[in-house]
Amino acid sequence: MLRGWVGSSLQAHSFEYVRPATVAQTVQILGEKGGRAKVLAGGQSLIPVLKLRLANPQVLVDISRLPGLAFIQERGGRLRIGALSRHRDFEESKLVRDKYPILADVAASLGDPQVRNLGTIGGALAHADPASDWGTALLVFETELIAKGPKGTRTIPIDGFFKDPFTTALRPSELLTEILLPKSEPGNGGAYLKLKRKTGDFATVGVAVQIGLDPKRNVTRIRLALAAAGPTPMRAVKAEQALVGKRAGPTAFAEAARIAAEEGKPEADLRGSTEYKRAMIEVFTRRALETAAGRTGR
Template identity: 40%
Template sequence: MKPAPLDYIRATSVAHAVQVLAENDGDGKVLAGGQSLVPLLAMRLSQPTVLVDLGGLGELSYIRDESGHVEIGAMVRARTVEISSLIADAVPLLPVALRHVGHVTIRNRGTVGGSTAHADPAAELPAVLRALDADVVVTGPSGSRTIGAADFFQGFLTTALAPDEIVTALRVPKSAPGTRVAVQEFARRHGDFAIVAVFAAVELGASGEIAAARIAVAGADQVPVRAAAAEELLAGQDPSPAVLRAAAAEVAGATRPFDDIHGTADYRKKITAVLARRCLEQALPTAERSSAA
């Protein structure tokens, strides 16, 4: 199939993009990397009357080291984030997670703003934003506002964005030095969307105890899930196998999975517990774990 007829406008600035969206009263769509939108247009699952291309907006293509957080412009490609040394040092969970997004050709085109706005519940980036309490900066006709990831992702492909707003940046808090990160993902084939994926960032204390843990799950709910009860259970504990197993059960308990052609809700819950345990084992050093066991 081919897309339904539409007008194509190449935005010259963020203000221009927002103006076109506002003028089209909810019938406009923003084009970023096109990796999700173009197939939807071709299948006519999305039929905007006007497509606003952000591709020329250099003002949205930057990675900035700010005090306490890193700011990533919406048009930065997933692959740019994945190979950035600034990101690797400041937010090590991001590159580890983004390596699981599709194939490198998709990451070369797909943008962080596009993945965030698309809000696929199985996507890696939204889950990382949720785990790390990142903010999404959005801009509309009346200016910019900042929305926490917990409020931004509202449902399946549904966000807090108004029809005349665009995502302009992500603000991701820096991780404490020495933070250990891990991602465990189950997908049918390399490059497929995850059926379930678990993301963890863990800080260790001076004696090898878990000082703080951040855990999120993709693919096991309509939105990325934060495993708060598991994080609380882990805080202050030695990373023994029993503690990690108990935390993994809490991670699965935080999800509200669904049945679809890839698996049942029950199956998703079971693999969430397995992936969560493996993820914590991967993040936590074996020596400390076995000496604490």
């Protein structure tokens, strides 16, 4: 066990630093320390928070070298993703590019090369930023999150994972270990698009779409989610309902985009006014629907 500190020369925060060798050791430490511990994976979300003193953990638990938590594979009828899979892994995965292009979209949209090389999908999900690109994209699947704690393993549906800004359903004693997605099916396509002011910035707005079309291009399945449009990543359920059974095309997509913009609840900030963000939700929803439909092969 080591001592460490993070902060400016005027505001340094000290903490204990531990690097467990296994998931079991990690869970034991989290169980003992409870809410006094923070988990460090790639550090791209946590380190800035520590520097700003927005979090003051007594213990920093470094899981970056835990074995067996970095993988992207189809197995058992699902896409299985280890929580320590780094953003660059999704860019480089042929499986992802060919069958789950929305995940490659997300990875390519994130930060800069350093962020993509170091940051992990599990860390991004646990951070739960309202503008979370990963959180938004995973909402368009029936995603399940696997958490391990002192009492065993728990499965958390993605629809119940994000509770409030920077707050999830994970308990202080639990570690997110795996993400499960349904296996890609023929006639399905997805896309993630976001507006940002500059490279490395958070989304001004982000839109994720996963759509299923029958051979006549009628919408059989649709999930649509928004980033930076509320206190957590959110689904645009009314827009989804407006598309089911409709023929995919400009008219249906324009109407769904209009409804999605009404569903979003973006707040004015340095990235734009509420009115501007709603307008951009409409534009990017229409574009994401067109891109996703184009990837169905129908």
